[in-house]
Amino acid sequence: MYMSFYFFSLQPHIEILAATFFVTMSIYTLNKLTDKEEDEINAPERKKVAESGLILPVSLSSYVVALALGGMEKIEFVVILLIPLLSGFVYSIKMGGFRVKDIFLMKNTVIAFSCTTVAMMPFFYTWGEYNKLIFIYSFFFLKLFINTVIFDIRDVEGDKTLNINTIPVKIGVNSTKKLLYSLNIAILAIIFTGAYMNIFTKYLPVLLFSVVYAYLYIRFSDRISYKLLYDLLVDGEWIYLALMIYIINVF
Numbered sequence: 001m002y003m004s005f006y007f008f009s010l011q012p013h014i015e016i017l018a019a020t021f022f023v024t025m026s027i028y029t030l031n032k033l034t035d036k037e038e039d040e041i042n043a044p045e046r047k048k049v050a051e052s053g054l055i056l057p058v059s060l061s062s063y064v065v066a067l068a069l070g071g072m073e074k075i076e077f078v079v080i081l082l083i084p085l086l087s088g089f090v091y092s093i094k095m096g097g098f099r100v101k102d103i104f105l106m107k108n109t110v111i112a113f114s115c116t117t118v119a120m121m122p123f124f125y126t127w128g129e130y131n132k133l134i135f136i137y138s139f140f141f142l143k144l145f146i147n148t149v150i151f152d153i154r155d156v157e158g159d160k161t162l163n164i165n166t167i168p169v170k171i172g173v174n175s176t177k178k179l180l181y182s183l184n185i186a187i188l189a190i191i192f193t194g195a196y197m198n199i200f201t202k203y204l205p206v207l208l209f210s211v212v213y214a215y216l217y218i219r220f221s222d223r224i225s226y227k228l229l230y231d232l233l234v235d236g237e238w239i240y241l242a243l244m245i246y247i248i249n250v251f
Contacts, residue, residue: 001119002242006203006249007136008122008129016121019069019081023118026062027084029055070121077121087114104165108152112144135194139207142187146180146214147234153177153221154230173222180218187211206244213237 001020005012032055063085070077090100091110100106119140123133152159152166153173159166168176191207194200200207217233224230 001121003238003245004119004136004140005122006245007200008126008132010122010125013073015069015073016077019066019073019077020118020121022062022066022069023081023084026059026066027088029062030059030088074124076124080118080121083117084114087111102164104170105167107166108145108148111148112141115144116140131197132199135190135197135199138190139187139194142183142190143210143214146183146187146218147237149176149180150217150221150234151230154224154227177218177221181215184211184214184218187214203245203248206241206248209244210237210241213240 001017002012005016066081067078070081087110091107100110116137120133120137123129123136126132149167153168153176156166156168156173159169167179171179188208188211191200191204191211195204214237217237221230224233
């Protein structure tokens, strides 16, 4: 969200940054409850969290705070901030004997779509900049899609056991990495096209770094033995990119 504000040539609004934080905390916390079966195999250390009686109160209170913060800015933000919650229900809860999460490609698409759509809230302060919207949305969507698949590579053994049809389960880890390399090249094309259209010019070094960085964690994604490193290297990328953008704008 911090990056999105600057991509739309705006100063970040602290209320929206906070709302995004609380939505993310709520969904990820709630996910520990809905994914207990998978986590018992892929991340058994999360079992205590899933069994905690604090999960629902923390998740719900976080979401209420997020909606309140977003609604105070613009009423449209309440609707947008509800998208991850609705997606989370569709994604994790079985309906008619199956979950969207179990459908090939849907898991990654739903997560990337809901997160990217929330990150587009700054657009509502700039109505009319549809060229920016298309390129910025495409950049975030593909980055997030790649990130979700990286975690599927980490969890491939547990997903095979539970018959969850992730991309690495269906086509294998090596073919998955080739697919991710292709998507990363597509991101590079988006960046250069956006720079040509004077959308990404100021942040071109940061975005090129993100492509190189992604290439590295795609390449070594099946060689990381310590699972916490996935969070630090993959999800942590957004922190590194945001810090670089902060430095560019300060100096």
